Amino acid sequence: MHELGIAENILQIVRQSVPEGQTAAVRRIKLRVGKLSGVVAESLDFCFGVMIGDTDMNRAGLDIEDVPVTSKCRECGNAFATDDFAFSCPACGGNSIEVVSGRELEIVEIELADESGEQI
Amino acid sequence: MSVITIERKVLEKNEQIAARNRQIFQEHGIFVLNLVSSPGAGKTSILEKTFQELRDELNIAVVEGDVQTDLDAQRVARYGVPVIQIVTSGGCHLEATLVQDAVGNLDLKELDILFIENVGNLVCPANYDLGEALKVVVLSTTEGDDKPLKYPAMFLNSSVLLINKTDLIPYVNCDLNRLRNNALQINPSLRIFEISCFTGAGIPEWCNWLRKKEV
Numbered sequence: 484m485h486e487l488g489i490a491e492n493i494l495q496i497v498r499q500s501v502p503e504g505q506t507a508a509v510r511r512i513k514l515r516v517g518k519l520s521g522v523v524a525e526s527l528d529f530c531f532g533v534m535i536g537d538t539d540m541n542r543a544g545l546d547i548e549d550v551p552v553t554s555k556c557r558e559c560g561n562a563f564a565t566d567d568f569a570f571s572c573p574a575c576g577g578n579s580i581e582v583v584s585g586r587e588l589e590i591v592e593i594e595l596a597d598e599s600g601e602q603i
Numbered sequence: 604m605s606v607i608t609i610e611r612k613v614l615e616k617n618e619q620i621a622a623r624n625r626q627i628f629q630e631h632g633i634f635v636l637n638l639v640s641s642p643g644a645g646k647t648s649i650l651e652k653t654f655q656e657l658r659d660e661l662n663i664a665v666v667e668g669d670v671q672t673d674l675d676a677q678r679v680a681r682y683g684v685p686v687i688q689i690v691t692s693g694g695c696h697l698e699a700t701l702v703q704d705a706v707g708n709l710d711l712k713e714l715d716i717l718f719i720e721n722v723g724n725l726v727c728p729a730n731y732d733l734g735e736a737l738k739v740v741v742l743s744t745t746e747g748d749d750k751p752l753k754y755p756a757m758f759l760n761s762s763v764l765l766i767n768k769t770d771l772i773p774y775v776n777c778d779l780n781r782l783r784n785n786a787l788q789i790n791p792s793l794r795i796f797e798i799s800c801f802t803g804a805g806i807p808e809w810c811n812w813l814r815k816k817e818v
């Protein structure tokens with residue numbers, strides 16, 4: 484619902500992180516997006532494409548890794564991935580479950596083209 | 604090809620400002636609650652009921668977030684409570700920087716409780732920290748008992764659930780037990796109050812909890 488704002492944040496962070504004068508060389512931005520982050524990968528991808536439009540970064544693309552919800556049982560310590568939200572422990576049936584991952588919304592790495600290599 | 608590894612949170616800027624807000628609130632001893640729900644669940648009605656009960660004992664202020672209009676701010680202002688309006692002009696959630704600006708217009712010295720009424724939306728506000736002490740999710744009985752399962756992030760990130768419009772239970776297909784169980788399955792530590800702004804049921808219990816939290 485607010486992927487345009489998210490795309491804007493990503494662009495800002497990438498510009499801060501890339502050495503000066505090299506933003507045009509950005510090709511791939513690797514993101515980790517949790518299922519609970521509220522971000523829909525397809526619309527983020529679309530918004531990002533619109534944002535970079537005819538900027539110098541227009542050859543960049545998003546590489547989105549979906550992070551599933553991982554839970555941990557407080558009763559038996561079992562950790563497990565859940566795709567839906569039927570939150571009970573598959574090992575012991577316990578109902579006291581703690582979510583340990585799935586909220587992520589992170590930029591992991593940025594890949595730059597080797598400028599000199601590309602001119603050949 | 605060369606790779607720069609950065610590991611940065613996309614919402615880091617919001618989180619930094621939220622942390623600053625939280626520090627200011629703590630320094631002034633203000634208990635800050637971020638009210639979230641879908642549109643019409645009863646956030647503003649709950650605020651009105653809460654003021655009626657607490658305004659003589661506690662200094663309360665409100666930040667009203669709305670996509671358009673200041674109608675809710677007008678409703679709240681009738682109770683003599685300081686209110687700052689934020690109009691997001693289409694934005695689907697409040698962000699920490701908007702709250703930072705709004706709070707700049709409040710006299711924080713005397714304040715005990717600050718309510719932030721977020722934009723009506725059960726998705727996005729879950730992921731934007733504003734600097735609050737806790738999130739209060741409001742769900743009305745007319746929305747159905749399956750909503751915690753459909754919007755798990757909101758219920759996971761909230762500390763309190765207000766089940767509102769309990770007066771309508773005879774007319775709607777909402778099983779309170781199932782609603783409660785669904786919510787607790789997502790977040791076992793949720794504190795739940797069943798209330799009705801129409802009859803006033805449950806409001807004293809909710810306000811008692813606020814009194815204890817505040818001191």
Ligand SMILES: Nc1nc2c(ncn2[C@@H]2O[C@H](COP(=O)(O)OP(=O)(O)O)[C@@H](O)[C@H]2O)c(=O)[nH]1
Binds near residue numbers: 640646723769
């Ligand atoms: N029957 C009934 N109606 C309610 C209750 N609480 C709120 N309402 C009505 O629900 C509508 C939306 O309430 P409002 O407080 O504006 O919701 P908000 O959008 O979450 O701020 C209004 O018409 C209220 O009068 C309740 O407990 N019972």
Ligand SMILES: [Mg+2]
Binds near residue numbers: 646647648720
């Ligand atoms: Mg309202």
Ligand SMILES: [Zn+2]
Binds near residue numbers: 560561577
């Ligand atoms: Zn278990």
